[in-house]
Amino acid sequence: LGSDWVRPTVILALIGIIASSGTSIWVNWKKITADILLAEKKFNFDSELSKQKFEFEKAQIIHKRRFELAETLLVEACDFRELIAFVRFPGGYGGERKSDPNGDIGGRGNSSPKNAYYVPIERLEGEKKFTSAFLSKRYTAQAHFGDEALEAFKIFRKVTDEITSASQMLIIMADYIQPPDEKNRQKLEAIIWAGMADALGFEDKIQIGIDKGVAIIEKLCKEPLQWKGA
Numbered sequence: 001l002g003s004d005w006v007r008p009t010v011i012l013a014l015i016g017i018i019a020s021s022g023t024s025i026w027v028n029w030k031k032i033t034a035d036i037l038l039a040e041k042k043f044n045f046d047s048e049l050s051k052q053k054f055e056f057e058k059a060q061i062i063h064k065r066r067f068e069l070a071e072t073l074l075v076e077a078c079d080f081r082e083l084i085a086f087v088r089f090p091g092g093y094g095g096e097r098k099s100d101p102n103g104d105i106g107g108r109g110n111s112s113p114k115n116a117y118y119v120p121i122e123r124l125e126g127e128k129k130f131t132s133a134f135l136s137k138r139y140t141a142q143a144h145f146g147d148e149a150l151e152a153f154k155i156f157r158k159v160t161d162e163i164t165s166a167s168q169m170l171i172i173m174a175d176y177i178q179p180p181d182e183k184n185r186q187k188l189e190a191i192i193w194a195g196m197a198d199a200l201g202f203e204d205k206i207q208i209g210i211d212k213g214v215a216i217i218e219k220l221c222k223e224p225l226q227w228k229g230a
Contacts, residue, residue, distance in 0.1 A: 070221035077217040087123040088194035114174035145220040155213035166191035
């Protein structure tokens with residue numbers, strides 16, 4: 001009888017232990033699973049936060065760079081416009097014909113038309129460092145502001161090239177034995193001297209070009225210069 005009573009008791013005890021262990025394992029499993037899910041959520045949250053922070057900082061750097069570039073381009077475009085106005089100013093050019101290999105031949109002095117034609121070249125040459133540095137920004141401007149920015153720089157380059165070319169043509173024509181075609185000479189002088197085109201009834205394409213180029217730069221720089229930062 002005693003033996004018969006002990007066996008069920010032992011069996012029940014074993015079942016209790018097994019049941020208790022199973023419950024403990026299940027609880028631990030649920031806890032581990034919950035911890036894993038929580039860790040995954042935290043990892044995803046941190047990853048997304050880091051990504052957003054990176055994108056924000058990248059945008060700040062880009063906007064700051066665009067702001068600084070826009071500020072520089074606008075200031076230098078206006079300086080370039082003033083430089084061309086100085087280059088084309090038809091007076092006050094004493095001692096500005098160093099490019100003339102013949103110098104003051106025959107006592108003509110600076111009053112000689114040929115000597116005067118050297119002046120725009122000299123003035124451009126005197127500001128060559130600024131002009132080169134400004135025009136070298138054309139591809140940087142294009143990268144940030146598009147092809148329209150490059151178009152503005154093409155206009156600026158064309159302006160300097162046309163002034164230089166017109167001056168050189170007038171210098172050559174001044175040595176002609178036969179007087180050059182008067183209308184052609186006037187058109188060339190209208191390129192190198194401000195006000196000449198209006199006086200002769202021509203279109204001042206140099207001034208029109210400069211105004212168009214600066215207007216493009218002003219338009220492209222307007223939005224970046226309104227940036228206030230973070």
